[in-house]
Amino acid sequence: QKEVEQDPGPLSVPEGAIVSLNCTYSNSAFQYFMWYRQYSRKGPELLMYTYSSGNKEDGRFTAQVDKSSKYISLFIRDSQPSDSATYLCAMSDTGRRALTFGSGTRLQVQP
Amino acid sequence: NAGVTQTPKFQVLKTGQSMTLQCAQDMNHEYMSWYRQDPGMGLRLIHYSVGAGITDQGEVPNGYNVSRSTTEDFPLRLLSAAPSQTSVYFCASSHRDRGNEKLFFGSGTQLSVL
Numbered sequence: 001q002k003e004v005e006q007d008p009g010p011l012s013v014p015e016g017a018i019v020s021l022n023c024t025y026s027n028s029a030f031q032y033f034m035w036y037r038q039y040s041r042k043g044p045e046l047l048m049y050t051y052s053s054g055n056k057e058d059g060r061f062t063a064q065v066d067k068s069s070k071y072i073s074l075f076i077r078d079s080q081p082s083d084s085a086t087y088l089c090a091m092s093d094t095g096r097r098a099l100t101f102g103s104g105t106r107l108q109v110q111p
Numbered sequence: 112n113a114g115v116t117q118t119p120k121f122q123v124l125k126t127g128q129s130m131t132l133q134c135a136q137d138m139n140h141e142y143m144s145w146y147r148q149d150p151g152m153g154l155r156l157i158h159y160s161v162g163a164g165i166t167d168q169g170e171v172p173n174g175y176n177v178s179r180s181t182t183e184d185f186p187l188r189l190l191s192a193a194p195s196q197t198s199v200y201f202c203a204s205s206h207r208d209r210g211n212e213k214l215f216f217g218s219g220t221q222l223s224v225l
Contacts, residue, residue, distance in 0.1 A: 008151060032211045043115075043201050043216030044154070051211060088153065090214075097142055097161070097205070097212050098169060103153035 003027050006089055006102030015111050019076040023089035023102045026070065030091040030100075033065050035074045038086045038104065047087075048074065079109045113137050117202050117217035124192040124224045132187040132220050134202030142205045142212070143185040144169070145177065147198040148219075154201065160185055192224045 006023045013019055021035075032051055036044035048063045050056045050072075056063045062075040072091075076083055089102040118133045136143065144159035156169030160179040174196060176188040185204075189196060199221050203214040 043218050049211050092212055098156050101154040103151055
């Protein structure tokens with residue numbers, strides 16, 4: 001079983017929809033949680049990061065962490081065609097600098 | 112500010128050939144790493160370095176060598192390429208922000224081994 005599980009999609013939504021992307025994990029030592037966005041044929045770029053449990057909002061994006069359920073989410077409000085990309089969750093624990101990535105969810109926002 | 116620069120962008124090798132993937136960063140980051148990305152597998156860590164002269168193995172190090180002679184450069188060497196090494200390779204440099212590791216990725220090298 002992978003340490004981090006992520007539904008590969010593809011997830012297709014109409015423009016303006018609310019998108020929910022999720023990851024589950026098994027390592028209770030993970031404390032730092034990140035979401036990366038990767039456009040086709042590009043390197044991933046950091047979108048959001050959170051520490052421990054709770055919510056964090058940045059514009060149309062909201063990241064949620066529920067450590068008791070080992071579940072993290074990324075919500076995108078008012079989705080745009082420019083949001084079409086692969087979204088990767090990543091996490092790490094306090095002692096290690098290396099990140100463990102999910103396999104990514106491909107999102108398509110239809111105009 | 113160039114960030115993380117990877118070369119080449121594309122490469123085709125024959126089984127048994129060797130090559131070096133170049134990676135350079137201009138952000139003065141101590142931590143650098145190499146990942147490979149395969150369909151359905153996500154990004155897997157190959158090797159990493161916490162500073163010049165210091166390297167260590169990641170999750171999938173076999174078949175790859177690295178060195179770190181300067182802060183800026185972190186090349187990845189394939190000594191004898193195998194078809195299983197066909198993948199997209201990403202170099203990243205990072206710094207810690209309040210305990211969180213912020214990775215900055217290059218644009219990747221698409222490698223095919225025939």
